[in-house]
Amino acid sequence: MLRDFLTYDEIWFVLFPLYVQSTKNPGNHVSRSILFPIFGWGTGDDQWSWWRVWPIYGTATYVGFYDRKFALWPIWNSEANYLDTASPSSEWSIWPIYGQIEQGCTAQPLDSLASLCLGMERRDLLLDGRRPWPLVRIQRNGSGRPYNYTRFIPLYSHYDGEEIDSQVFLWPIFWNRSEAVPDFERDSFFFAPFYYHSRTRRLVDSKPAREQEWKLGGTSMLWPLVRDREETDGRRELDTLWPIPWPFVEGFRENWLPIFSIFTHEADGRGAHSNRAFLDLFRNEANETESRWSLPILGGHRSLADGRGEWSLLLGLLRWSSGPDGSKLLMPAIPGPGFPLSNPTPRIPDPNDIGVHARRRSHDRPDEGRHPRDPRNVTQSAGASVHLLFETARRLPRARPRLTPVIDQMYAGGVLSIPIVVLVGLFTGMVLCLQTGLELQKLGQQDLVGRIVAAAMCREMGPFVTGIILSAAVGSAMAAEMGTMAVSEELTALDVMTVDTTRFLVLPRVIALALVAPILTLFADLVGIVGAASWR
């Protein structure tokens, strides 16, 4: 027996598929099946019932909601749905010859002449599985918005509506589509995956004169060689080598294209453009004030709008500028990581210090003597944490941690924290319930308080409260313990004995806390939800 399985409250399996019984509580709907799915029947509150001898005949009714029948599944099928809404629908079909759907007053009564089968919605096709995929479908003369729809998958399909006229041949290989809305028109043709072509026209209000003007744009793609995209606002992108067989891919051009592109041209429609070639090695860019080009290492040229120009050769060693007032040499610009290089003096160990070898760790530390709030300390400690995380993760697959330290840590970190977690969870749930409940009471919606408290405790407050408590109680204890070991050089001693400190000290703690935290969260959730209900 399973409780709360899928959407059912209770399911009994007896030698499945010999006998199955499922229960849904609102309405007390009980369904039974023998030799699932062949024989089955179900009853509920005298409005809901169904029975079937699959695939010969079956019927299901829910008074006020639906009425469905089938015979010789999937051949004959009749349904009436959405009876409780303003637009009930009724449909029937004799697969594969004829089918019909009518929906309410707003809908399109639907004549199918030679249809193999009909299906309106994905719900019918995929989830209910009452009918196979409709391969041929003809749909005409809707009474509301006129449109025609003809489909012989996969050979041909044609849709002709108010705004869209689209034809597909040999789906999904060829399609040809034209769209027109009042200020936008587009004709596009696609021969997958090699060729795409579209023309766009957009009506633009020119603000000062209030005159309307059609602007043109378009996109062409010859995969994988070229893509040319021109927007109606004048932007243009021309790429040679376009590796994806579809011209519109969000973010691809910015992030990945430089790897593939041989030549790229880009213009923003306001006078600036850039050309790049061969992995961005050659670049030529221009805007209103200057234009420049560059080759790697060899050099580049920059010319400004006022007639001056600057040359830079060999990594900037040789630079000069020219202009109306003659040319002159410029100081060489040194590339690289700054100049002069910082050259720290090496630390010389004091030979009289007998602990020099044992204190190797503290001598390696460049952070001694810094102010505690020095930002370098922050970045270094963050780096240390991330490093330790990776070290731990690296050891995890081959970890055979001894059980005793893990259990010790789980006891110290988990069991001893149960009282405080329970207490804090209880009061969190209570205060959450009180605050939301009082607010909801003003709106007369206090019945929702259970849902809100449950969702908020499970999603947010439980994990959050547990995390804060664990970090204050257990994380600080861990830090103090490890800190004492580090200060009294026990860690160094372990290092000297070639004991892997990450594996023997860090790993059990991480595993223990990772196991214990969800359990404590469960405690907090449970106590919070229950406590919110019952305590005063």
Next chain:
Amino acid sequence: MAVSRLGVGRELYVTTSMLQIQESTIFVFLPKDLYVGLLKSLVFGITIAIIGCATGMRATNGARGVGEATRTAVRTSITMIVVLNYVLTGILFQ
């Protein structure tokens, strides 16, 4: 609280809260509300342990350094929990 102050029946409270937890299942057995919370707390646990150990292992300067390391550990891990909580919520509940 719900029963005594707000006048919501106990039956109703239990039914609605259980309903909320059972809703929106992605995995078959664990309701989404619950497993997202558990996933969060798993991440928090790992974060706390790692930060505690890492700051502890870097402690210097005797007892004073240990105190400083403890303080840093708690401060950093609480900050990380708050930030990660937001990030995880953003990712998991879209």
